[in-house]
Amino acid sequence: MxxxxxAREATAPGPMAPRPYRVVARRQDTHDTATLDLIPLYGEQxxxxxxxxxxxxxxxxxxxxxxxxxGALPGEPLRHTIxxxxxxxxxxxxxxxxxxxxxxxxxxxxxxxxDAVGGDLMFIAGGIGLAPLRPSILEAVRRRGExxxxxxxxxxxxxxxxxxxxxxxxxxxxxxxxxxxGVRAGLAEMTSREEFDPLRTLxxxxxxxxxxxxxxxxxxGKGVPGEKVRLSMERSMxxxxxxxxxxxxREAFLxxxxxxxxxxxxxxxxxxxxx
Amino acid sequence: xxxxxxAGLDELVEALGRAGYEVFGPRVRDGAMVLAPISGVADxxxxxxxxxxxxxxxxxxxxxxxxxxxxxxxxxxxxxxFPSHELLWRARKTPIGFxxxxxxxxxxxxxxxxxxxxxxxxxxxxxxTVLASREYADKPYQQRRDGVFVVAVTCADPGGTCFCVSQGxxxxxxxxxxxxxxELLDDDGHRFLVEVGSERGAxxxxxVSTAEAVAADTDxxxxxxxxxxxxxxxxxxxxxxHDVMFASADSPHWDTVASxxxxxxxxxxxxxxxxxxxxxxxxxxAMTTTERHRVWDSCFGARFSYIHGGVxxxxxxxxxxxxxxxxxxxxxxxxxxxxxxxxxxxxxWCPAAIDITAEAAALRASLPATEEDLQTVGETR
Amino acid sequence: xxxxTTTPTVAVWKFASCDGCQLNLLxxxxxxxxxxxxxxxxxxxxxxxxxxxxxxxxxIVEGSITTPEEIERIKHVRExxxxxxxxxxxxxxxxxxxxxxxxDVEEYTSYVxxxxxxxxxxxxxxxxxxxxxxxxxxxxxxxxxxxxxxVISAFAQGRRPRIPTYSVCVECKRAGNICVPVAQGTPCLGxxxxxxxxxxxxxxxxxxxxxxxxxxxxNCHGMADRLMALGxxxxxxxxxxxxxxxxxxxxxAESLRHERARKAGAEEVEA
Numbered sequence: 001m002x003x004x005x006x007a008r009e010a011t012a013p014g015p016m017a018p019r020p021y022r023v024v025a026r027r028q029d030t031h032d033t034a035t036l037d038l039i040p041l042y043g044e045q046x047x048x049x050x051x052x053x054x055x056x057x058x059x060x061x062x063x064x065x066x067x068x069x070x071g072a073l074p075g076e077p078l079r080h081t082i083x084x085x086x087x088x089x090x091x092x093x094x095x096x097x098x099x100x101x102x103x104x105x106x107x108x109x110x111x112x113x114x115d116a117v118g119g120d121l122m123f124i125a126g127g128i129g130l131a132p133l134r135p136s137i138l139e140a141v142r143r144r145g146e147x148x149x150x151x152x153x154x155x156x157x158x159x160x161x162x163x164x165x166x167x168x169x170x171x172x173x174x175x176x177x178x179x180x181x182g183v184r185a186g187l188a189e190m191t192s193r194e195e196f197d198p199l200r201t202l203x204x205x206x207x208x209x210x211x212x213x214x215x216x217x218x219x220x221g222k223g224v225p226g227e228k229v230r231l232s233m234e235r236s237m238x239x240x241x242x243x244x245x246x247x248x249x250r251e252a253f254l255x256x257x258x259x260x261x262x263x264x265x266x267x268x269x270x271x272x273x274x275x
Numbered sequence: 276x277x278x279x280x281x282a283g284l285d286e287l288v289e290a291l292g293r294a295g296y297e298v299f300g301p302r303v304r305d306g307a308m309v310l311a312p313i314s315g316v317a318d319x320x321x322x323x324x325x326x327x328x329x330x331x332x333x334x335x336x337x338x339x340x341x342x343x344x345x346x347x348x349x350x351x352x353x354x355x356x357f358p359s360h361e362l363l364w365r366a367r368k369t370p371i372g373f374x375x376x377x378x379x380x381x382x383x384x385x386x387x388x389x390x391x392x393x394x395x396x397x398x399x400x401x402x403x404t405v406l407a408s409r410e411y412a413d414k415p416y417q418q419r420r421d422g423v424f425v426v427a428v429t430c431a432d433p434g435g436t437c438f439c440v441s442q443g444x445x446x447x448x449x450x451x452x453x454x455x456x457x458e459l460l461d462d463d464g465h466r467f468l469v470e471v472g473s474e475r476g477a478x479x480x481x482x483v484s485t486a487e488a489v490a491a492d493t494d495x496x497x498x499x500x501x502x503x504x505x506x507x508x509x510x511x512x513x514x515x516x517h518d519v520m521f522a523s524a525d526s527p528h529w530d531t532v533a534s535x536x537x538x539x540x541x542x543x544x545x546x547x548x549x550x551x552x553x554x555x556x557x558x559x560x561a562m563t564t565t566e567r568h569r570v571w572d573s574c575f576g577a578r579f580s581y582i583h584g585g586v587x588x589x590x591x592x593x594x595x596x597x598x599x600x601x602x603x604x605x606x607x608x609x610x611x612x613x614x615x616x617x618x619x620x621x622x623x624w625c626p627a628a629i630d631i632t633a634e635a636a637a638l639r640a641s642l643p644a645t646e647e648d649l650q651t652v653g654e655t656r
Numbered sequence: 657x658x659x660x661t662t663t664p665t666v667a668v669w670k671f672a673s674c675d676g677c678q679l680n681l682l683x684x685x686x687x688x689x690x691x692x693x694x695x696x697x698x699x700x701x702x703x704x705x706x707x708x709x710x711x712x713x714x715x716i717v718e719g720s721i722t723t724p725e726e727i728e729r730i731k732h733v734r735e736x737x738x739x740x741x742x743x744x745x746x747x748x749x750x751x752x753x754x755x756x757x758x759x760d761v762e763e764y765t766s767y768v769x770x771x772x773x774x775x776x777x778x779x780x781x782x783x784x785x786x787x788x789x790x791x792x793x794x795x796x797x798x799x800x801x802x803x804x805x806x807v808i809s810a811f812a813q814g815r816r817p818r819i820p821t822y823s824v825c826v827e828c829k830r831a832g833n834i835c836v837p838v839a840q841g842t843p844c845l846g847x848x849x850x851x852x853x854x855x856x857x858x859x860x861x862x863x864x865x866x867x868x869x870x871x872x873x874x875n876c877h878g879m880a881d882r883l884m885a886l887g888x889x890x891x892x893x894x895x896x897x898x899x900x901x902x903x904x905x906x907x908x909a910e911s912l913r914h915e916r917a918r919k920a921g922a923e924e925v926e927a
Contacts (some may be wrong), residue, residue, distance in 0.1 A: 012413050015568075017364045022370040041372045059366065060558040060565045061815040080625040084581040087816035100372035194580055236582050239554065241411035245551030245571075246579060248601065250521070251608035256410065274593035305834040305861060330882070332839045349834060361832035383925050425827075525918040537880070538873035540822065542831035553819060558807050560687070560694040564845035572829055576822040591875060626837050626847050 015241050018057040018102025023095050024077060032084040033128065034093045035069065038162065041100060049110035050070055050135030051204075051232060051260045055240045056080060057102030058091035065255075066092075067132035067206075068106065072139075081131035081163065107240035109260040111136040111230060112238035113206050118202030120149040125217050127156050128209020130163050132232050132259075133206050137142030141175050142168075149196055154181045155211070178199040198223035204260075206232040212272055216263040224266035233258050233266070250275055277469045277485035278459075278492050284342075285316045286320030286465060287426065288389065288607035289453075290482040296387035296424055299355060301348055306334055307546045309350045310355065313389065327434035327508070327619065329628035337432075340465055343390055343458050346434030347618050351547030352388055356419045357402060359544075359571045363415070363554065380415035381416045385422035392430050394439045395620035396451035400424075404610045405550050415569075427452035431499055435508035438632055442511065442550065444617055446503035454480060457496040468496045509619060511632045512639065523638040529592035532634055535627045536595050540573035542621035542629070543598060548606075548614050551579070569622065574598050599631060617646030657862055664713035664812050667699035669733055671719025672701045672753055672781060676798035677744035678702045684801040690829040691805060710736035714811050719779045722753060727787055734788035739811055742784045742802060743898040745797035752797075754781040754903045758915075771853050775777040784904065792817060797867040800852050809894035820851050824864050836863055843883050845896060847873040848906075869901040869926050876910040890918040892918040 023029050025037035039045060048054075057063040064086070070079025084093040095101060113121060113136040121140055123133050140150050152171065156162055162181065171177040178195075201224055205212045212231045220226050235247040235254045245253035249269050251262070270275060279287070291298050292314070300313035303320050313319065324337040325345040337344045362378040388395075406413040409418065427448035429435075439445065448455045453476030458466040468488055471477045543549045553572035560567045572579060574597045581585035588594050606614030615631065622630045668678055680702060682688070691697075698708035715737035721727055734740055745751050755781045756764060764771040784790055794807050794817075803819055810817035820826070824846035828835065836842040836858050845864035846855070850871040857864050870876070881892050888896070897911035 014377060016414070017375045017377050017410055018366075020375075023431065024374065039524070060556075060562045060813060062556055063554075089583070091815070102366075102373070102375070179303045234582060235587060236580050242409060243406065243411060243413050243550070244553065246553070246572075248574075248597075248605070250600065251456065253609070268521075274588045275591060275597075305839070307834040307839050309832070309834075330838055332835075350832075354832065415818070528861075534875075535878050537847035537875045537878055537882075538823070538871075539825040539828065541825050541835065541847075544826065550746055555820075557818075558809065558815075559811065560690040560812070571826075573822075573826065575873070576826070578821060590874060594873075624833065624835055624838055626844070627878060 015104060016239065016254060017158050018055070018063070018104050019046075020100045021078065021103045023097050023099045023101065026095070026097050029081060029163050032093070033081060033161070033163065034083040034084075035042065035079060036046035036092070036095065036101075037070070037079050038101070038103065040103075045075075046078065046103070046106060048075070048078070048106035048109040050113065050139060051111035052106040053109050053132070053237070053240075053259060054078070054080065054103050055237070056082075056088075056092055056108070057104070058088050058095070059100070059102065061091040062088040063102070063104075064088045064092075065107075065240065067259075069134045069234070072135050077180035079151050081103060081134075083128045097260035105240060107237075107255055109258055111232075111260055113202065113204060114143075116202035116226075117143075117146045119147065119202065120151070120196040121147045121201040122196060122201055123153070124203060124205035124207070124212070125152070125154045125159050126211040129153055129161070129232070133204055134164065136204055137171065141171060144175050149178060150176065151178045151196065152180070153215075154179070155207070156183055158183050158198075187208070199225070201228060203229045204221070204232075206231065209233070209270070216266075219247050220263065227262045229263040230260050231266060276488040276493065276535070277480065278466050278488045279469060279483055280464070280466050281316055283484050284456075286483040287479065288313065290314050290479050291424065291426075294479060294481075295384055297382070297384040298387045298389055298629050301343070301345065302391035303334065307332065308334065308345045310348050310350060310352070310388070316342070324432060325482055327436045327623045329436065329630050330624075330626055331628075332623050337490070339460060340628070341431065341458060341460055343428045343456075344432055345522060346430065346432060346437055347620060348390075349395065349620075349624075350545060351398050351400070351618065351620075352391060353402065353547050355386060355388075356399070356423070357406070357416055357550065359403045359482075360496065361415060361566045361569050363569050365564065367564045378415070380418040382419060382595070385427065386419070387424035389428075391425050391427045391428045391448070391452070392618075393427070393444045393446065393448045395547065396425065396427060396438075396448055396618045397442075397444055397616040398618065400451055400554050401548040401606075401610070401612060401614065401616065402550065404612060405548075408438050419586065424479070425452040425454075425470075425472075426454040429457040429496070429500060430503055431458060433503055433506055433508065434564045434619060434623070436622040436630075437507050438509040438619060439505070439617035440504055440507050441509075441513060441632075442613060442615055443619035447500045453478070455569055459492060459495050459499070459501060461495055463495075466492070468492050481488060482540050509630070509632045511615075511617065516635065516639075517604040517607050518592055519635070519639045519642060522642055524596065526532045526641055528634075528638055528641050531637075532595045532629060533591035535629055536575075536591050537627050538575045538594060539574045539626060539628060541624050542631075543573040543575060544571055545601075545620040547618060548602075548616065549573070553579075574601070599634060602631070603635060607644075609629045663694060663696050665708065666695045666699040666714045666716065666808065667710065667712040667733075667737070668697075668702065669699075669718065670702070671717065671730065671747065671784070673719030673744065673746040673751065674696070675702060675718070677747075680801040681716075681800050684805050687801075687805045691808055695808060698702050711738070711789040712736060712807070713738045715740045716808075717742045717747050717784055718744055720750045720753060720783060721787055722771055722781045725776075730784060730787050736878075739791040740784075740788065741792045741794060741807060741811065743796075743799045745795065745867065745869065746781075747784045748793040748795055748901040749901040750781045750783050750901075752900050755898065757903055760896065763900055767872060781903075786868070794819065795850055795868040796852055800854065804925070806883045809914045810881055821847050822851055822852050823847055823871040823873075824849045824853070824855050827851045827853075828858050831855055831859060833858050836861055837886070841886060843886060843888060843896070845879065848879045851874070866897075866907070867900050867906050870906045872894050874906050876906045877913075880910055880914065890914040894918060
């Protein structure tokens, strides 16, 4: 670190203030989705775990919660896959290499895919939900020998497109993943077709609430313990540190108690509409 | 214990000033009791009481000389320690990116609060737990909270919407004060029985003219507390309330409340424990400087639960359920305490006269549940 | 929309209105120079005789549609505008002149004009959004100058305007105002009204008159129940909801409900 860096670190902002990060690579994934690689302007790269999220800030426009879609190994750039759905995400998606955006985090709980070692590992993704799963998928690729079946079920809405198509092909062809992918895919039906040992399967799911709930119910119905089905929930995350109150789901602060929950924890919370 | 007269109270305010504190106390503004800076006894209300009921608040002439003869001020200490609006940081564009400068919320002088009630102090303890005892602390709150000096006062005349006793509180301050006063007004004169709650409190009190309390003083204080305890305007049955609230999630009663609820947010903004906030950014026209401001927000607003694609809690019934369930149940799971201190502000200041104690009772009554059912609900959490 | 080297062009248009909202842009004296740097004011007859021809990046429209000519003119404005923003209660909800929607216009014109046969007017005053697509509606009678500058900034910067849609009560409580209905028994429409004015009236111990129209989660029915419990009559309730935003749906429905009750001669309103 240079002297300037040290001085800046000494006055490093707290968890409420964004750190400036530079966009060092950008890839257009689909018509409305792009992936950005980010490195900090000053100081060390932040460390994170798979499944966690960051608060990304477009200067002067605003801030949103975005899951980390890149690997969590030391030395990797911070990677986010962002879908253009509002003013802030638009500003982020349309940022260019060299632009500087603000980053706070990492926040929240992680997938802990390693809990599946020795058994089957199933990823269930709906649309952009594949992005938060990618860090764990990469982990499974790296340590493929430690799992039995690795299954990826990936559904998307018409016109939404598919993310990471080259990589998915690689996972299927070179790493022995079973991949089922489709538009408006009946994930519950797909789930019921796959070969896995219910008592030795860990499922990580991310997508719309209703998709995750149906998938979780199907799996539990087939004998998978509810604690071995993990879902990443989305609510209105603002502060990321359990203080602002927006993301509460009854007694849970999704930003610190989640976003990853076991289905067991969520059963009473998903039972009531608008909770 | 010691006693002091009105002159002693003046000396106390002076001593706090000499010790560097900015002293806040009750004052009358726009027909209501508010917390504001004071410089002596002359600034305090004299003989002013209040009449409180659902959606109703009026000051009244007590016909006596009491300085602390009202029930609760419009707001608790929250308005000072966790203000409705504050700057969090300012960012400026630089040739290579941007720099962020965080605001310092440390007040120029530490604050002393004169007249805080037991409900105020228990609300303060809730905020200490929520904002300053978990993995992430609220730095601006801590900066304001550090060094606060509290002179509590026993509540002599609880209001029509008070129910602190139901929530484990008392008219007599129990904890969290440096000094605690009980205002006595009888044939023996106008005086204050003083209890010391901290070393700092003892040091300040040493600068004030006091006398040894006699049995008549402590007897009078005990009688006053007993009378006040027996005159709560409302009650709340807290037995198994946590499970009652969770079990009521799908109750048809929410629609009944929603037909009256105006989703105006007043209950949450007068609640001394509500802590929800939003940030509002401002950007200059040249887009070179931007500021993040934090403001009080409320779970009754539509934008509060907005995520791309829609509002999670669209209906008024779901928002009222969120608020009251969080207050009376969710806080226990999150922080190990109730989110309600029984101050009654949400009842008084609800323009639709919705009463948290009445709604909780209605939910309890509408539950067909047996004991076993309630236990089942408790186990699934 | 524009390149980085030129600032967006802005046009300001007037329809049936009092000019008060446009004047609030001129009243934003401290910000006006910055506004002029960030955008090019290309057409603003109220402020300058210099006029650039369209098309314009952003059009700011004040006033409601009350004549056949205005219908054609607003369609033209829409055609030559990138974004179209309406400002004020007239443009957004028909304005005070929309009271005619509840009355006989011919009768009105006969009272007001010596030669009513020269008056060519529609039977109703309608918001701009009933005729053309509107990109953003800024509320208020008049609009708040800070909100107006914020909306112009947001469009110039390509971001979403930060205009809250919650109730006036939020502004009151943040400002430390004492609630006038609770502490004084003063009727106040703040709970059903969108924030934005800075809670001006309650800050001066008056009730809110709902100049900014309904908040995002209004319960006008419940509000009326409370106001009537405080002693308001059905006639007063009709009038309370029939001011600057008389045609917006929740206010209109509630004023009509009370009007029907009054005409039926009942003090009890239908549920």
